[in-house]
Amino acid sequence: MDLLIDSFVSAILLVVSLDAEMIAIVGVSIKVSLTSTLFASIIGIPLGFAIAFGDAPGKRWMITILNTLLALPTVVIGLFVYTFISRRGVFGPFDLLYTQRAIIIGQLILIIPVVTAFTISAISRIDERYRKTAMTLGADRIQTAWVVFREARFGIGAAVIAAFGRVISEVGISMMLGGNIRGFTRTMTTAMALEYDKGSFTLAIALGLVLLSFSFGMNMLFHFFQGRSRL
Amino acid sequence: MTVYHLSGIRKIYGSRTVLDIPAMKIEKNRIYALLGPNGAGKTTLLNILGFLETPSAGKIDFREKPVRFSASALQALRRDVVMVDQHPILFTTTVFKNLEFGLKIRKIVPKQRKRIIEESLELVGMRDFITAPAHTLSGGETQRVALARALALKPEVFLCDEPTSSTDIENQAIIINLLRQINATRHITIIFTTHDRTQAAGIAHKTLVLNHGKLVAANYENIFSVLVTHNGNGHVRCRLNHDVSLSATLPATYSGNGRTRIFIDPHQIISESGVRNPESEIKPQKSSNKLQGKVHQIIRENKDIRMVVDSGVWLTMIMSESVYRQNRPSVGDTVDCYIPPEAIHTIR
Structure with a gap:
């Protein structure tokens, strides 16, 4: 019990003192997660919108596949990407392994289905009358699509928040593709795993507190967007 | 156009x-x-x-x-x-x-x-x-x-x-x-x-x-072209045809003699004395707003009953189911229809 209390107090002091190593780790995590979320949004939102708004054949199958991909374990993605970017892999010559870009690629695979599936869900919840109203007011197909997109904006915002929350807390991809290199690919979750292995809990708990704060913030934002989407 | x-x-x-x-x-x-x-x-x-x-x-x-x-x-x-x-x-x-x-x-x-x-x-x-x-x-x-x-x-x-x-x-x-x-x-x-x-x-x-x-076929239900004459006591008489004329309380602003169109609210027409013998003679009564007619059609509309009566003019009345059940007229039966003066409205 003393160990927990001592570690917890030291961790709080570490957070309050804005320890340089901790800040560097948090910085890497945020940079990598924001980048992967940005690219996943650029790909996933239009894809989800196209699937939900259009009448493409095989729409149900696409949704089923996306829902399946939501449950993809991070270590499977790590292993999958590794086979492509390792020295003997197809993309070996690009020297991607153990870089932040490798983590971003893996995280993209993880969260594109999240953003896409949540966007489909957000668009599908929008009342059909919005589309009809836009059309009768003279809107063309693109203007009608924009109306539907605007009405679904809070739901789509929630999709992006959910995706960010997923990548900032994942460990498998960051560990397998980033290699946990200090000051370069060491993220909050990989650093916590390492500190645990070393039996040094102070930094691990401090990072855990930061991660929990992030998760809390993400959830607050998520609920804000979810709430607004139901207005 | x-x-x-x-x-x-x-x-x-x-x-x-x-x-x-x-x-x-x-x-x-x-x-x-x-x-x-x-x-x-x-x-x-x-x-x-x-x-x-x-x-x-x-x-x-x-x-x-x-x-x-x-x-x-x-x-x-x-x-x-x-x-x-x-x-x-x-x-x-x-x-x-x-x-x-x-x-x-x-x-x-x-x-x-x-x-x-x-x-x-x-x-x-x-x-x-x-x-x-x-x-x-x-x-x-x-x-x-x-x-x-x-x-x-x-x-x-x-x-x-x-x-x-x-x-x-x-x-x-x-x-x-x-x-x-x-x-x-x-x-x-x-x-x-x-x-x-x-x-x-x-x-x-x-x-x-x-x-x-x-x-x-959509005819104007209960809408009639009538000849209006003032009878001096604030009421007017609306003559629908040779046999049928009705007393109405048209708005004070209505000053015209001559032809106009009226609408008789089907909810306000009263099927007054119930079912009569189908063989009885149909006589539109000239002195009151009471018309005798034969039931031509009965339709349920949501919770109401809509009844079309041939009384020299085609008259549609709408009544609640409970009112209808009091007499239960059938198609072909002869009924009395009382049209209160306030049920008659002019149409622009």
Whole structure:
């Protein structure tokens, strides 16, 4: 019990003192997660919108596949990407392994289905009358699509928040593709795993507190967007 | 001028034909009421007239030109025809931006847009709500803003799907007056669906009745062309034909002798003394507002019973089921119909 209390107090002091190593780790995590979320949004939102708004054949199958991909374990993605970017892999010559870009690629695979599936869900919840109203007011197909997109904006915002929350807390991809290199690919979750292995809990708990704060913030934002989407 | 000319229009969903109209014409600057029970095809017809749905078969001429059912052609036509839903939905933004949407699409300059929006909201009595978030409005207010949003676009044809069904009595009166006003002042052709025959008769120049997707013969129920004479005691006599004349209390503002049109509210006609012997002689009584007639048709309409009686003139009365059960007249029976003077209204 003393160990927990001592570690917890030291961790709080570490957070309050804005320890340089901790800040560097948090910085890497945020940079990598924001980048992967940005690219996943650029790909996933239009894809989800196209699937939900259009009448493409095989729409149900696409949704089923996306829902399946939501449950993809991070270590499977790590292993999958590794086979492509390792020295003997197809993309070996690009020297991607153990870089932040490798983590971003893996995280993209993880969260594109999240953003896409949540966007489909957000668009599908929008009342059909919005589309009809836009059309009768003279809107063309693109203007009608924009109306539907605007009405679904809070739901789509929630999709992006959910995706960010997923990548900032994942460990498998960051560990397998980033290699946990200090000051370069060491993220909050990989650093916590390492500190645990070393039996040094102070930094691990401090990072855990930061991660929990992030998760809390993400959830607050998520609920804000979810709430607004139901207005 | 004919705005719409429909020929051989059919709409089929799967194996079910929901609309089958061999021919129909809609004249410019007129108000049309589209009556019919639920599932009769009223909304489908309105969607087709609004170029929101394409028919499965048939031909439509709009402004005497054939309509091509391509997406771009229909989108161009939708600029002249605006539809307001039975339960309209407003975009989740301000009332101003809701009205601005269609004007922006039509590339109206901002200064002009603002003026049109203010005028349109003024017309529906919602000027004070211009900056209000649209989702905070009540049902009646939403309906009025939706009407303003459509009217701001100055359409040639205005389609309304049951415009008063989800509003209270106050808002119903506002909406009905508004429809009359825009038809009279802006010369907009209006087609609206309703279940309310009285409302249809009150404002429409012509009533169309749909049943099972087909247009059925639509005569003006309880609307008569009459010869009016003042009898000196504040009442007037309305002579419908040689045998039938009725005493009425027409408004004080009504001063004319001569021909006019009256509407007899079917809810106010009383089937007074019940069923008589079918073989008894039918005698329209000249001195009172009591007419004898034979029951021609009895139909259940939602919770009411609608009875058509041949009493020298075709008379429709609507009564509750409990009132009907008191005498239970059958088709062919002879009944007395009492028409209270206050049930008679003049029609403009």
